[in-house]
Amino acid sequence: MLPTVSVVSVINYKGGVGKTTLTANVGAELAYRGRKVLLIDLDPQSSLTFSFYRPQTWERELADERTILQWFGSVLAPGAPDDLAKYVLTPPEVNELVGKNGAGRLDLVASHLSLMDADLDLAADLGGSRFQHGSPRYLELHRPLADALAGEAFAEYDVVLVDCPPNFTMVTRTAIVASDHLLVPAKPDYLSTLGIDYLRRKFSELVRDVNRVAGPGPMEINPVILGVVFNMIQYASGGSPIIAARNYLTMPDSVEIPVFDQRIRENKTLFAAAGEQGVPAVLVPGGNVTVQYELQQLASELLAKTRS
Numbered sequence: 001m002l003p004t005v006s007v008v009s010v011i012n013y014k015g016g017v018g019k020t021t022l023t024a025n026v027g028a029e030l031a032y033r034g035r036k037v038l039l040i041d042l043d044p045q046s047s048l049t050f051s052f053y054r055p056q057t058w059e060r061e062l063a064d065e066r067t068i069l070q071w072f073g074s075v076l077a078p079g080a081p082d083d084l085a086k087y088v089l090t091p092p093e094v095n096e097l098v099g100k101n102g103a104g105r106l107d108l109v110a111s112h113l114s115l116m117d118a119d120l121d122l123a124a125d126l127g128g129s130r131f132q133h134g135s136p137r138y139l140e141l142h143r144p145l146a147d148a149l150a151g152e153a154f155a156e157y158d159v160v161l162v163d164c165p166p167n168f169t170m171v172t173r174t175a176i177v178a179s180d181h182l183l184v185p186a187k188p189d190y191l192s193t194l195g196i197d198y199l200r201r202k203f204s205e206l207v208r209d210v211n212r213v214a215g216p217g218p219m220e221i222n223p224v225i226l227g228v229v230f231n232m233i234q235y236a237s238g239g240s241p242i243i244a245a246r247n248y249l250t251m252p253d254s255v256e257i258p259v260f261d262q263r264i265r266e267n268k269t270l271f272a273a274a275g276e277q278g279v280p281a282v283l284v285p286g287g288n289v290t291v292q293y294e295l296q297q298l299a300s301e302l303l304a305k306t307r308s
C-alpha cells in the first residue's frame with residue numbers, strides 16, 4: 001500500500017471569499033514547516049497560478065502545454081490520460097524561501113483561462129449538464145482526478161490542496177470525488193452563510209450519487225467537510241469583530257457544519273503586496289505578524305483536523 005495523501009478541496013460557491021488566498025497561504029506554511037505540498041488550481045480565473053507565476057511567464061512557458069487544461073484534454077481524448085505528474089511545477093520564488101528552512105516543497109499544477117471548455121466537454125460526455133447518475137460513464141468522468149492522485153508519483157506528498165472554482169460543475173465535482181476533506185472559506189455576512197447550506201446539500205447529493213453508482217468497495221468515497229473558515233474579519237478598535245460580522249461568525253444550528261476556531265482578519269496591505277512577489281503573505285519577510293500568526297494557526301488547525 002502507498003502511504004495515504006490527504007487531499008483537501010477548498011471550496012465555496014461564492015467568489016472573492018479567500019479560497020485562493022487560504023489555499024496558497026496554508027500550502028506555503030505547511031511547506032515551510034517541511035511538508036511536501038501540492039497545490040492544484042482548478043479555477044479558470046487562475047488566481048492561484050498567478051500567485052506564483054507572472055502572467056507573461058504563464059503565457060510563454062505554461063499555457064500551451066503545462067496546465068490542467070491539457071491534462072483534462074487527455075482525459076477526454078481516447079486512450080489513457082497523461083500522467084498528471086507531468087504537469088507538476090515547482091514555483092521558484094516561494095520554494096527558495098521554503099527550501100532555506102528545511103526539506104519542504106510547494107508544488108503546483110497550474111490552471112488555464114480556458115478551463116471552462118474542459119468543464120463543458122466533461123458535462124457533454126456525461127450526457128448533459130444535469131449529471132444524471134444514469135450515464136454509463138458517470139463514474140469514469142467523475143474519477144479522473146481521484147485516480148490520478150492515487151498514482152505512485154503523488155505518494156510523496158503529505159497534503160494536496162485543490163483550489164476550486166466558485167461553482168459545482170464537473171471540474172469541481174472531480175475535485176470533491178478526489179478529496180478526503182473539504183475546507184470552506186467564507187466571509188461573515190448573510191449571503192455567504194446562506195450559500196454554505198446550499199453547498200452542503202449539493203455536496204451530500206454528489207457523494208450519495210457517486211456511492212450509489214460505485215457500490216461498496218474501493219470506489220466508494222467519504223469526503224468530510226472539515227469546516228468553515230471565516231476570512232476578512234474586520235476588527236473594531238476595541239479588539240472584537242465589528243458588529244455587522246459578529247452575527248455571522250457562527251453558523252445557524254440548522255446548518256450542520258463545523259467552524260474553524262481560527263479566523264483570518266482583513267489586511268489589504270499584506271495580501272495585496274504578497275501577490276506581486278510570488279510568495280504568499282504568510283511567508284513574506286517583514287509582513288504583518290498578527291495576520292501571519294493567524295495563517296500559521298489555521299495551518300495547524302487544518303493539520304490537526306485532517307489527522308483525526
Ligand SMILES: Nc1ncnc2c1ncn2[C@@H]1O[C@H](COP(=O)(O)OP(=O)(O)O)[C@@H](O)[C@H]1O
Pocket residue numbers: 014015016017018019020021022047231232233264265266267268271272
Ligand atoms: N484576509 C484578507 N484581507 C484582505 N484581503 C484579502 C483577505 N483574503 C483575501 N483577500 C483578497 O481578496 C481578494 C479575493 O480573495 P481570493 O482568495 O482570490 O478569493 P476567492 O478565491 O474565493 O475568489 C483577493 O484580492 C485577495 O488578495
Ligand SMILES: [Mg+2]
Pocket residue numbers: 016019020021043045047048163
Ligand atoms: Mg479563487
